[in-house]
Amino acid sequence: MDKRVYLLMVIAFVIGLVELIIGGILDLIARDLNISLGQAGFLITIFSLIFAIMSPILLVMTAKIERKTLMMISLFIFLIGNVVTVFSTTYSIVFLGRVISATSGALLIILCLVMAPGLVERKYRARAIGMVSMGVSGAIVLGVPFGILIGEGLGWRAPFVIIAILTIISMAGVYFLMERRTPTPPVPLRDQLRTLKSSKIVFAHATTFLYMTGHTALYAYLKPFLQSSTSLDGTWISVIYFAFGFAAVSGGGIGGTLGDLFGTKQTIVYSLIIFGVIVYSIPYMTFNIPLLFIGVLIWGILSWAISPAMQTYLIDTSPETSDTQQSLSNSALHFGVAFGSLLGGIIIEQTTVEQNAFIGAILIGASLVTAILSIKSTYSVQNHNEWQGE
Template sequence: MDKRVYFLMIVSFVIGMVELIISGILDLIAEDLHITLGQAGHLITIFSFIFAIASPILLLMTSKIERKKLTLISLFVFLIGNIVTVFSANYSILFTGRIITATSGALLIILCLVMAPSLVEAKYRGRAIGIVSMGVSGSLVLGVPLGLFLGNLYGWRAPFVLITVLTVLSIIGVYYLMDKVDPKPGVPLRRQLATLKSQKVSFAHATTFLYMTGHTVLYAYLKPYIQSTTGLEDSWIGVVYFLFGIAAVCGGGIGGTMADILGANRTIMIAIIGLGLILLAIPFTTPILALFLIGLMIWGMLSWLISPAMQSYLIETSPETSDIQQSLSNSSLHFGIAFGAVVGGVVIERASISLTPTIGGLFIVLSLLTAGLSIRSRTTNLDHNQKIVDQIKA
């Protein structure tokens, strides 16, 4: 495996920390800036929304720029956003810092995802994507607990000081360790968007949206779910999150390897079926702690196992527009996170928090249907895409 792929994993880890680290220190931010907890929560909302919207747009706008140069520029903007965050004197400035980091971070993550498979042989493509995904899932393991630890010791700005230092090191590393990566030949926007008329592509993106929605319906409210159904103390909840994160990191790597060995479509179906079954089974595991922890780790692994397989699937489906497809897949994932959090909130308010894994499982079942529809159209998809392209040219 090309060593540069592992460096891209580190960059993705740093970017992922900014998105996730703030959730554990919202109360500290609210107290320091004299705002409500709800207003502090908007700092997460705006980040996720921009992350979902910005990556495909920025990828198209920067399609002709050499990738190492573009990565350095994006890292500098990301650095500025973190410096603004660290020195924020009020909520408005902090909000601005989040917008800057979200916009540059969205482009950086998708750059890592599209560069990684281009640096390795075709047979290692899935594994390369999986390694980059491990960087994001790795930030899941360390982001929240590290933010809590540093925030409680030194204040809410301390985690962002650490990220600022890591960003500077990333800039140095990219400059000295990364070779130039030429952009792929430009594909007209109309031709790229035309691929969405293909059922294979559109159902693939729908699959990403639905399975991440199902995952988030429970994960966004995992702490209160654990407290209400298991009675675990707060010290144990930290252990639960850590175990989930470890499993998620492993899942990203396993998913890439499975996609290379078994094929992307088979890996996607296996992972979705497993994810649906484990979410539907979780309510029956809560009376027995050991069984619940095992189920939780299987859930964590499967939730991140699908992503690298889906990225490989989209590359195989539409190689000429693979960059934009990966970017749209990333957007679908973040929209799923946002929508899942909303659905979970409605379930808690209108019914019971104990129903969140069941409702999440139903969304996974829907994603299984869309995945099947996408895979079934495999034999005719490329011909269909070509007809669309020919119509546009005419």
């Protein structure tokens, strides 16, 4: 494997850290800026929303720019976004920093995914893409405990200082290690969206959106939930987050293995059933910390076990548009993070954080319905060929 692929994985990890890191320091930001937890949670929402929308759009808009130059420019803008966040004194300035970071980060992730396969032999292309994806998923699940660990000791701005330093190191890596690359024309956005005329594909992406929304509605506010329902201190809350993170990372491998052994459809359906039950049950486990810990581990595994099965299902369903489906699946996932954090903030403002698990479980239940509808739908290759003008 070309070592530059690992550089791209590190860049993806750094970008991914910024997305959910707010979840671990919500209370610190809210207290310092004199805002509510819901307003602080919206900083996650805006990042993920921009991330989901802008990735395919920016890739098309920058199609003619040489890739190394584009990556350096994007990393510099990402650095500015984090510097703005570090030196912010008001909520509006933090919000601006998040918008800058999300816009540049959205393009950087796509650039990493596009550039990685070109650095290796054809037989290693899937593995190269997987390495970059691992950086993203690892950052998403470990970003919160990272924020807690650094933020509790050094203040909520400290994690962004570290991210800014890592960004500078990434820029140096790109400058010295990456070669200039002529861009290849991306698939036009309208052609990507045409595949959504298939109900089988639409319900599949809706499944990803709904279960990730349900998951994030609780996960983004897990710290205030634990603070209000248990007597755990900051150290033990960090331990729970780290345990969740490592369980989630392992969940990707477990989900892929289950998909190979039992089939993607069965894995998706049964995982969603257990997922919904465990999220609903989390508030009823707080009376016993060991039981809660086990519940969090199962929740963590299932939160990412569904993704590889769903991605394989999409490839099997529409192999001729597999790249497009992976891109749309990634957007659906980040839309889920955005709306889950927004919904969770609204729930906290209107009721109590304990209700987030109940609403999350309902959304996961809805994702089970869309998954079944997708499985029972028929994907028409003939219609797809008509959309492509064949």
